[in-house]
Amino acid sequence: MLGCLEELRTSLRDLGADLIFRRGRPEEVIPSLAREGGASSVHWTEDVSPFARRRDQSVVRNLAAAGIEACPHPGSYIVDRPGQIRSGQDRPYTVFSPFAKAWRDLGRRPREATPTRLTLAGSPDPGEMPTLKDLGMTDPGTETETSFTPGETAARKAAGLFLRDGVAEYGKRRNRPAGGTSRLSPYLRWGCLSPVEAEERLGQKSGEGPRVFRAELAWRDFYAAVLDNFPEVTRQEFQKRYRGTLNWQEDDELLEAWQQGKTGYPLVDAGMRELIGDGWMHNRVRMVVASFLTKDLHLDWREGERWFMECLLDGDVASNNGGWQWVTSVGTDPKPYFQRMFNPMIQQEKFDPAGEYVKRWIPELGDVPDEHLVRPWKMSPDEQEEFNCRIGQDYPEPVVDHAEERLFAIERYRAAVE
């Protein structure tokens, strides 16, 4: 966020304006800044999270009291207000496919051209860019340096490259953790890339890749619509039958093993280390690690949701909550829980057969040959020596037995709905 703001400030300065930093409560700071500059109206991009909506309401109230017009605008999503899309029965959609069908047929707002010149009324103090410390965070240092370059220039470049070279193969390659998706999510999250622009640049491209990519963008709008219409999902399950009935376990050691990528299941661990190391994780692996937390370790999905929000560069209340509720089978997804139990070993065999991804994030497995990469704990003591990977020493033993925990999860879910 700070990197993106820094670039935005430079762009605004190049146009003759500035990005002004103030610290305080938005409902006090914004009307006061508007008064200072003699503004007659204040414009901003709407958001759907319950926090953002409460914040905006109090800003609007105080702007009105000061006689200043409040002008929220759509901008975060492809359609203007995903939450206002209604079914034939005038209800919000709660299933993705019919939502996506209605979404596809809606008009799109035109993209505004970048202004060539801006002026700033008066000469307000531009303020200092905050530091991580100012925001109450510690500097993670270089150890956790991400591969994402912040800002609009990098966003446009990444979008251009993917839409030119990557999207045609997207349908085939998108499930491979080692690469194949656009990696545009942090840019969409921070407003460095307009989702309308991303869709527009797809243009008239036909074929499976562009079609699936557009559908993925629709998922983003769908989860915004769900959150907008059902803000209670940030605290509880979308499906009422699962509220308070799932008998979640508490185990700090298991939670920590999951967070730090030390569960003994290579695909899960690679994903969790990618999350810490790069601030991002591939979608298929997000599903695998989320299923592992909730259906192998039986820990509450809200723990996972929180950890993701803390680590993800694309952390977004609506998509994150939607993703977690989907994998936990408590959300809008109509498929039953027993059809959404990810086997981390089969997933690895299918989507990372040569171990490219797993080896990238787990150096301890660097010398382990392909045939042992999925179940390294099955190596004999001699093999462990030979391949420099002593189980329980260099790399952990599995913290649970997937086959057993799967059965327990089925029991837990069955008990919840009986």
Ligand SMILES: Cc1cc2nc3c(=O)[nH]c(=O)nc-3n(C[C@H](O)[C@H](O)[C@H](O)COP(=O)(O)OP(=O)(O)OC[C@H]3O[C@@H](n4cnc5c(N)ncnc54)[C@H](O)[C@@H]3O)c2cc1C
């Ligand atoms: C448990 C869980 C948590 C998630 N948390 C987030 C989150 O906090 N923020 C976030 O942006 N996405 C989240 N996702 C969705 C998805 O994993 C990411 O959007 C995707 O991995 C981003 O990579 P990409 O840009 O390469 O995606 P691509 O495959 O290239 O897709 C293009 C864009 O479509 C959107 N998109 C794709 N899949 C989804 C989806 N399932 N739901 C919503 N939007 C989607 C994203 O904006 C993405 O950038 C989560 C998924 C799961 C299973």
